[in-house]
Amino acid sequence: MTASSRPFIPRIAITMGDPCGVGPEIIVKAFASKDMEGCCCPLIVGEPLAFQRAIDLLDAELTIHPIENPSEIDETFRPGTLFIKSAGELTSADIGYGHPSRAACAAVVESIRQAVSWALEGLVNAIVTCPIHKANLHANGFSFPGHTEFLQELTHTPHVVMMLAGPRLRVSLATIHHALADVPRLLTPEILRQTIEITAQAMLRDFGVPSPRIAVAALNPHAGEAGRFGNEEMELIQPVIESLQSNLYRLSGPYSPDTLFHRAFQGEFDAVIAMYHDQGLIPIKLVHFYDAVNVTLGLPIVRTSVDHGTAYEIAGTGTANPNSLLEAVQLAATIASNRRKSSVQS
Numbered sequence: 195m196t197a198s199s200r201p202f203i204p205r206i207a208i209t210m211g212d213p214c215g216v217g218p219e220i221i222v223k224a225f226a227s228k229d230m231e232g233c234c235c236p237l238i239v240g241e242p243l244a245f246q247r248a249i250d251l252l253d254a255e256l257t258i259h260p261i262e263n264p265s266e267i268d269e270t271f272r273p274g275t276l277f278i279k280s281a282g283e284l285t286s287a288d289i290g291y292g293h294p295s296r297a298a299c300a301a302v303v304e305s306i307r308q309a310v311s312w313a314l315e316g317l318v319n320a321i322v323t324c325p326i327h328k329a330n331l332h333a334n335g336f337s338f339p340g341h342t343e344f345l346q347e348l349t350h351t352p353h354v355v356m357m358l359a360g361p362r363l364r365v366s367l368a369t370i371h372h373a374l375a376d377v378p379r380l381l382t383p384e385i386l387r388q389t390i391e392i393t394a395q396a397m398l399r400d401f402g403v404p405s406p407r408i409a410v411a412a413l414n415p416h417a418g419e420a421g422r423f424g425n426e427e428m429e430l431i432q433p434v435i436e437s438l439q440s441n442l443y444r445l446s447g448p449y450s451p452d453t454l455f456h457r458a459f460q461g462e463f464d465a466v467i468a469m470y471h472d473q474g475l476i477p478i479k480l481v482h483f484y485d486a487v488n489v490t491l492g493l494p495i496v497r498t499s500v501d502h503g504t505a506y507e508i509a510g511t512g513t514a515n516p517n518s519l520l521e522a523v524q525l526a527a528t529i530a531s532n533r534r535k536s537s538v539q540s
């Protein structure tokens with residue numbers, strides 16, 4: 195078989211996240227299972243000590259194989275070997291379970307930076323990130339609210355959208371990590387337009403959904419009840435929806451938020467645009483906590499992530515569920531393949 199006739203197996207860099215949380219454990223569980231078999235060629239960027247500790251904790255049948263460059267691995271995944279690029283030198287004392295570590299911050303940030311740099315160079319087809327402890331990073335000089343904004347900066351992307359995607363519900367956020375009191379001021383026609391258009395493009399190209407049905411949530415109860423509970427629907431959301439009617443996607447709303455997510459979950463819509471973080475994430479985590487994936491839409495690279503955080507309180511207990519990570523890897527592979535197909539066609 196020639197290189198060009200070989201099936202496309204995406205190479206995926208997975209970042210360790212905070213080594214004091216559940217990141218290394220869920221990675222080890224994923225690498226020890228057969229669930230990634232055939233889907234990709236995965237490698238890790240992080241602190242090898244954290245992975246050896248997780249292997250020992252779980253008594254996993256895995257061997258660590260250090261690498262320097264993704265091109266060193268060319269085989270479709272089979273359980274047994276954890277290929278890892280070291281991202282800094284930490285000691286066991288630096289990565290105590292379940293509490294923030296100042297010493298680990300540089301390696302956490304470097305692992306993300308390295309994965310993005312490989313993706314921009316075309317050495318990997320996608321990156322998957324494990325959770326970081328935001329407050330700890332902020333306290334130690336990291337100036338971004340989270341991965342999303344850091345990746346936006348590293349890739350010089352003007353606007354990105356956070357989507358949480360589960361099997362029956364997909365939600366894009368018009369605003370992300372902000373105080374609730376700031377949300378009405380941050381919701382501008384431009385932000386709404388970009389969120390809707392980037393979501394529509396991703397539904398078409400990345401998710402392969404033709405003519406996607408996109409529903410826009412209202413901000414206020416009962417979609418404002420004709421102005422009685424707020425004017426954002428009449429003055430902002432409705433005009434933006436009317437200005438964006440397209441023959442590529444089906445856009446509608448603004449809908450009462452209290453019933454919209456149920457309707458989308460029942461299959462009436464392919465994606466929902468939520469106005470703020472908890473409006474969108476509460477419903478999706480209620481129904482898809484273990485199988486939703488965080489996807490950054492609009493980037494030139496493919497990035498997915500687990501939907502959960504560092505879970506410090508269970509770190510080191512061996513009880514972390516790896517399913518969101520497995521879903522994130524599968525979705526990254528699917529998006530990478532879909533992007534490749536669309537670039538071949540165009």
Ligand SMILES: NC(=O)C1=CN([C@@H]2O[C@H](COP(=O)(O)OP(=O)(O)OC[C@H]3O[C@@H](n4cnc5c(N)ncnc54)[C@H](O)[C@@H]3O)[C@@H](O)[C@H]2O)C=CC1
Nearest residue numbers: 324325326327328329499501502503504505508514515516
């Ligand atoms: N993508 C990322 O980097 C994310 C990072 N975070 C960060 O994580 C830290 C902790 O955030 P929390 O709000 O406490 O959320 P969390 O998701 O870490 O924990 C919430 C609850 O879910 C449980 N949980 C989380 N993941 C689990 C898993 N894989 N298996 C079993 N149980 C699990 C935890 O034990 C806890 O009871 C914060 O610093 C936050 O900023 C939160 C979300 C995403």
Ligand SMILES: NCC(=O)COP(=O)(O)O
Nearest residue numbers: 339340341342343488499
């Ligand atoms: N609540 C979702 C979240 O915090 C993920 O943020 P990011 O690190 O992916 O930007």
